[in-house]
Amino acid sequence: MGRNLARKLIESHLVHGEMTPGAPIEIRVDQTLTQDATGTLVMQELEALGLDRARTEVSVQYVDHNLLQADEKNAEDHLFLQSACRRFGLWFSKAGNGVSHPTHMQRFGIPGKTMAGSDSHTCAAGALGMLAIGVGGLEVALAIAGRPLGLRMPEVWGIELTGRLPAWSSAKDVILEVLRRHGVRGGVNRIIEYHGPGVATLSAMDRHVIANMGAELGATSTVFPADAAVRDFLRGEGRQRDFAVLSPDPDADYDLIDHIDLSTVEPLVAKPSSPGNVVPVRDVAGTPVSQVVIGSSANPGLRDYAVAAAVLKGRQADHSVSVDINPSSRQIFADLTKMGATFDLIASGARIHQAGCMGCIGMGQAPAVGHNSLRTFPRNFPGRSGTAEDSVWLCSPETAAASALTGVITDPRDLGIEYPCLELPEQATVNTEMLVAPLPTDQAAREKLVRGPNISALPDFPALPSKIEVPVLLKLGDDVSTDEISPAGARALPFRSNVPKLADFTFGQVDDSYASRARETGAHIVVAGQNYGQGSSREHAAITPRYLGLHAVIAKSFARIHWQNLANFGVLALEFTELADYDRISPGDVLTLDDLPNALRSGPELRIRNITKNEHYRLRHRLSPSQIDAVLAGGQIPRLAQNRPDT
Incomplete structure (x- = not known):
C-alpha cells in the first residue's frame, strides 16, 4: 500500500523514533x-x-x-x-x-x-x-x-x-x-x-x-x-x-x-455547551436568538463574511438581535470593504469590530444571561464567552445571517431567497506594513525586554517530594476544558502574565472556592473524568493550579496538550486502570503515594492508597524517562537547568 x-x-x-502508532517520535x-x-x-x-x-x-x-x-x-x-x-x-x-x-x-x-x-x-x-x-x-x-x-x-x-x-x-x-x-x-x-x-x-x-x-x-x-x-x-x-x-x-x-x-451535508448547529453537541438546524429552528457573531479563526475567509453580507444586503436584522462582525484580518476587512460588502453589513444594523479574536476568547461581546448567542466560532464551552451562565451555539455564516434576519434560529434554506452568487477578487489586498521583521543578530543582542508591573517572573516550582500524602480538593466530571480550569474573558486574561493574580481565577467556573481553599490547604490532588483538559492549549491551566499546590491529577483520560503541559510544570498526570475506581474516591479523601521516584521509574503502573477509606487503586502513567525526570524536578525548566554544563 x-x-x-x-x-x-x-x-x-x-x-528520532519509529512511525508506529503510539510510539514516541x-x-x-x-x-x-x-x-x-x-x-x-x-x-x-x-x-x-x-x-x-x-x-x-x-x-x-x-x-x-x-x-x-x-x-x-x-x-x-x-x-x-x-x-x-x-x-x-x-x-x-x-x-x-x-x-x-x-x-x-x-x-x-x-x-x-x-x-x-x-x-x-x-x-x-x-x-x-x-x-x-x-x-x-x-x-x-x-x-x-x-x-x-x-x-x-x-x-x-x-x-x-x-x-x-x-x-x-x-x-x-x-x-x-x-x-x-x-x-x-x-x-x-x-x-x-x-x-x-x-x-x-x-x-x-x-x-x-x-x-x-x-x-x-x-x-x-x-x-x-x-x-x-x-x-x-x-x-x-x-x-x-x-x-x-x-x-x-x-x-x-x-x-x-x-x-x-x-x-x-445539511446546515448544522452545535447546541450549548459543547462543539460535539451537533444537530440539524431544522431540529432547533424557532429558538429565539439575541446575538449573532460572525468571525473568528473558525470562519475567517473573505467568503464567510461576503456570503453573510449578501444574505443581509438590503435587509434589516431583527430588532431583537445584536449582530457583531469580527474581521479575521485587516487584509480581509480591506477586501470586504472594496467589494462594498462592509456597507451592506453596516446598513443591516451590524456592528463592525476590530480584526482579532474578540468574542471567541471572551474579550468583549459577552452575551446576556438567559439569552442565546449564535456564533461562527469553534468553541462554546461553558463560560468561554465571558458570561458565566452563557448559552452559545455554533453554526455557519449562512445560518448566522439567516437567524439574524428572523430573530430565531433559522435554516437558511427556509428563507425563501436565492443562494448568493459571490464574485471574490482573485488578488488579495496584500499589506505587510503591520508585520515587523526580526532585527539583525548584532542589533537584537543589545535589545532589552520591556516589562510592565503586571508581568511576573515564571514561578520557581520545587521538586515533588518522594512521598505524596495529600487530600482530594476537587472532583470533576468528563470533558472539563482548560477554559473551565483557567478561564478566558476580559476579567482574567489581562493577568495571563501575572501568575499569582491569575491563580485567583483557577477553576472559578466550576468551583469559585477552589483558589482560596487551595491556598489554605497547600499540596493537593484533583480527580477528573474523561478527556480532562480539552480545548485551549494555554499553559496557565497547568501553571496556576500548580502554583496553588496541585501535585497530581488522577483522571480517566487526558486531552493531549494539557497532559503535556502538566508534565512540563511538574504535575503528575495519572490515569485510572479500572475506571470504576473513579466512583470510589470522594472530595476530602487523603491519598498517598510512597517512594514516588521508584514507583514512576519501575514501570507504567503504580498503586495509590486512599488512607481515608483504606483502599488501594491501580493507576498508570504515560511519562517517558525524561518526562519522569522533569515531573520529579518540578518541571522541564528546572530539569534543563540541572543539566546545563554551566550549572
Missing part, C-alpha cells in the same frame, strides 16, 4: 506561531532557557486575543512581546493586523512545512498541506530554540470527501458533521487527513475552517493536500513561489477510514 500525506510529512521531518519544526494570550509565557521561557536567537525558519508572534485596552495591562504586555521579538529574532504582528491562523496562512504558510503553535487551533495551517500541531508554550519555546518536537506517533484517519456542497451548506457544516458523528474525543491521538475528489471543490479557506476545528475533535493535527486550490490561494497572496504539489499516494493506506458525501 502507498503512503498517506500525513506519514510523508512526518517522515520528511523525523529526527521527534520531528523537526520549521515554523512556530505564538499569540498574545500564550506568548508572554513563551517569551519568559525563552529567557529562562537562555536563548540567543530563534533557530527556526520562521517564528511569528501575533497580537490578536487581548486587544481590549480597558486599562494598561494588555498594552504593557504588547510592548513586552514586541521587545521580546526584537531580542530573540521573531516576526511581530501588531494588534489589529489579524487573527494568527488566517494571517499566518496568508503571509507565512508553506506546503510541506511543519509548525508548532502555542494555540490549539494551529492545526488550521493543515489547509495548505502543512503538518501544524498545537502544543503548550514550553514546547514552542523549545522549538524556537532549535529542539525537535516530541509526541506520540498518531494514527492517520482518512476521511474521503466526494460530491459537492449544496446551496446553503458550507465548510462549517462539514466539520460539524464530523463532530456529530464522532464527538469531541473522536480525533484523540489521530491526524485527520481529508482526501478524495470532493476536496477539489473546497477552497483553501474552506479547508481552513475544517482543519481549524479538528482541534475540537481532540486531533493532533489535520492535513489536506496541496493542489490547485492551494496554488490559487498562494498566487492571490503574491506568494506563488511557495507552492509545491503535495498529495497522498493513489493507493494510500489509513489506520481508520470514513466517508462524507458533501452533497448530503
Whole structure:
C-alpha cells in the first residue's frame, strides 16, 4: 500500500523514533506561531532557557486575543512581546493586523512545512498541506530554540470527501458533521487527513475552517493536500513561489477510514455547551436568538463574511438581535470593504469590530444571561464567552445571517431567497506594513525586554517530594476544558502574565472556592473524568493550579496538550486502570503515594492508597524517562537547568 500525506510529512521531518502508532517520535519544526494570550509565557521561557536567537525558519508572534485596552495591562504586555521579538529574532504582528491562523496562512504558510503553535487551533495551517500541531508554550519555546518536537506517533484517519456542497451548506457544516458523528474525543491521538475528489471543490479557506476545528475533535493535527486550490490561494497572496504539489499516494493506506458525501451535508448547529453537541438546524429552528457573531479563526475567509453580507444586503436584522462582525484580518476587512460588502453589513444594523479574536476568547461581546448567542466560532464551552451562565451555539455564516434576519434560529434554506452568487477578487489586498521583521543578530543582542508591573517572573516550582500524602480538593466530571480550569474573558486574561493574580481565577467556573481553599490547604490532588483538559492549549491551566499546590491529577483520560503541559510544570498526570475506581474516591479523601521516584521509574503502573477509606487503586502513567525526570524536578525548566554544563 502507498503512503498517506500525513506519514510523508512526518517522515520528511523525523529526527528520532519509529512511525508506529503510539510510539514516541521527534520531528523537526520549521515554523512556530505564538499569540498574545500564550506568548508572554513563551517569551519568559525563552529567557529562562537562555536563548540567543530563534533557530527556526520562521517564528511569528501575533497580537490578536487581548486587544481590549480597558486599562494598561494588555498594552504593557504588547510592548513586552514586541521587545521580546526584537531580542530573540521573531516576526511581530501588531494588534489589529489579524487573527494568527488566517494571517499566518496568508503571509507565512508553506506546503510541506511543519509548525508548532502555542494555540490549539494551529492545526488550521493543515489547509495548505502543512503538518501544524498545537502544543503548550514550553514546547514552542523549545522549538524556537532549535529542539525537535516530541509526541506520540498518531494514527492517520482518512476521511474521503466526494460530491459537492449544496446551496446553503458550507465548510462549517462539514466539520460539524464530523463532530456529530464522532464527538469531541473522536480525533484523540489521530491526524485527520481529508482526501478524495470532493476536496477539489473546497477552497483553501474552506479547508481552513475544517482543519481549524479538528482541534475540537481532540486531533493532533489535520492535513489536506496541496493542489490547485492551494496554488490559487498562494498566487492571490503574491506568494506563488511557495507552492509545491503535495498529495497522498493513489493507493494510500489509513489506520481508520470514513466517508462524507458533501452533497448530503445539511446546515448544522452545535447546541450549548459543547462543539460535539451537533444537530440539524431544522431540529432547533424557532429558538429565539439575541446575538449573532460572525468571525473568528473558525470562519475567517473573505467568503464567510461576503456570503453573510449578501444574505443581509438590503435587509434589516431583527430588532431583537445584536449582530457583531469580527474581521479575521485587516487584509480581509480591506477586501470586504472594496467589494462594498462592509456597507451592506453596516446598513443591516451590524456592528463592525476590530480584526482579532474578540468574542471567541471572551474579550468583549459577552452575551446576556438567559439569552442565546449564535456564533461562527469553534468553541462554546461553558463560560468561554465571558458570561458565566452563557448559552452559545455554533453554526455557519449562512445560518448566522439567516437567524439574524428572523430573530430565531433559522435554516437558511427556509428563507425563501436565492443562494448568493459571490464574485471574490482573485488578488488579495496584500499589506505587510503591520508585520515587523526580526532585527539583525548584532542589533537584537543589545535589545532589552520591556516589562510592565503586571508581568511576573515564571514561578520557581520545587521538586515533588518522594512521598505524596495529600487530600482530594476537587472532583470533576468528563470533558472539563482548560477554559473551565483557567478561564478566558476580559476579567482574567489581562493577568495571563501575572501568575499569582491569575491563580485567583483557577477553576472559578466550576468551583469559585477552589483558589482560596487551595491556598489554605497547600499540596493537593484533583480527580477528573474523561478527556480532562480539552480545548485551549494555554499553559496557565497547568501553571496556576500548580502554583496553588496541585501535585497530581488522577483522571480517566487526558486531552493531549494539557497532559503535556502538566508534565512540563511538574504535575503528575495519572490515569485510572479500572475506571470504576473513579466512583470510589470522594472530595476530602487523603491519598498517598510512597517512594514516588521508584514507583514512576519501575514501570507504567503504580498503586495509590486512599488512607481515608483504606483502599488501594491501580493507576498508570504515560511519562517517558525524561518526562519522569522533569515531573520529579518540578518541571522541564528546572530539569534543563540541572543539566546545563554551566550549572
